[in-house]
Amino acid sequence: MPIPKPNLNPAFNIIRLSHVELVVTDLARSRAFYVDTLGLQVTDEDSETIYLRAMEERGHHCIVLRKGDEPRARDLSFKLFDEDHLEKAEHFFRTRGHATEWVERPYQSRSFRTRDPHGIPLEFYARMDRLPPIHQQYKLYHGVKPLRIDHFNCFSPDVDASVAFYTELGFRVTEYTEDEETGRLWAAWMHRKGGVHDMAFTNGTGPRLHHTAFWVPTPLNIIDLLDLMATTGWVGNIERGPGRHGISNAFFLYIRDPDGHRIEIYCSDYQTVDPDLEPIRWDLKDPQRQTLWGAPAPKSWFEEGSLFEGTEPVPASLAAQPIVAP
Structure with missing residues (x-):
């Protein structure tokens, strides 16, 4: 489609x-x-x-x-x-x-x-309510040094329908994954603020919240966070990464909070301000789609997400299978 x-x-x-x-x-x-x-x-x-x-x-x-x-x-x-x-x-x-x-x-x-x-x-x-700026109070920086919230990613039972609706709201597609056999969308990245996405949709039982992402200064901050989590009792909460996405070109890490809510730590994507910017297409079977270096995501990344309060998820209408790590 x-x-x-x-x-x-x-x-x-x-x-x-x-x-x-x-x-x-x-x-x-x-x-x-x-x-x-x-x-x-x-x-x-x-x-x-x-x-x-x-x-x-x-x-x-x-x-x-x-x-x-x-x-x-x-x-x-x-x-x-x-x-x-x-x-x-x-x-x-x-x-x-x-x-x-x-x-x-x-x-x-x-x-x-x-x-x-x-x-x-x-x-x-x-x-x-506005608060005083703290971005130059470097004594406060610790952990992964999160700068700002970046995007949401949600499981959708019908990504084509989600994209159509959010396009009506003014969101613009920057990149998308298409299933070659059906021609349907398996995932899409949509923005309002001029980055790669404010909202993304991933095919799956939904709606569920896949993750919330925070922008950090550099990939080295992600490495620092991994060292910190590995030595302070949080090593089991590291789910996927670090790596560089093919889609968005961003450096990433996925971690889970104590209740299983997924958080992405994210940096280094690109500007998408031009209104006539053409979306980038990816094939679902392209191994560099998930990670530019070719490493596939674990099964949990495709199946687990946070339930939305007051909404009962339904199975996805598209049964296409991505590459999954063994």
Whole structure:
């Protein structure tokens, strides 16, 4: 199925992804992982919730950890251009039959929740409380030195349908994987902010959250994190990498938090600002698609993900098989 043409004049203007809320079962253990090991900065916390930001971010938070009985992913949140575009966005979803709900969120202007056609919970807002800059407070840098949240990747039961819907929202495809036999999309990378992606979709039982990614300064920061995790009790949480993706050209590492939520540590992709930039096609069987160096991903990477709260995943409609590590 062909990639849809970019929609350069969507009904409302999404600036970028903003943050995600994860339900975790042991807040202290999660704090040790995200703060003490990865190096995210605490902006507020109590006995039930921890708000975190990365070093370059001025918004109050990029990830929210909330204590709960079972690990879940909650809303994927996106920042809009202004309050007028927030109204336009709510109207867009409501008039197309998506349930919308205005909600109050700490540290944000008014926000609304909805779901995409497959049930991914989405949140939109226009303003978040600003905090003083800390990117030059080098005494605070530790762990992998995370600079900013970069993207979400979700399992989709129908990647073609996901791409069609998010194209309508103004997301543009930068790279994609096509199944040669069926001509259907197996995966796609889509952006708003001018990197390779804010949202990616991977074929599989879904919707589920595959991973949340954080941008770091250099590949050497990833090596430092591996040494740290290997000597502080987190070696079992290293899932895949380090390596360099064929898709995106990014240097990467995949790790799992104490509840199994997958985090990608990521750097070195490329700029995609030009509106007429042609998407790059990859064949599903190309061994350099996953990793430029040819190393395939483990089985867990294709099968495991975080359940979205309030959404029951369904099997993928495409049965194509990628290359999997033995």
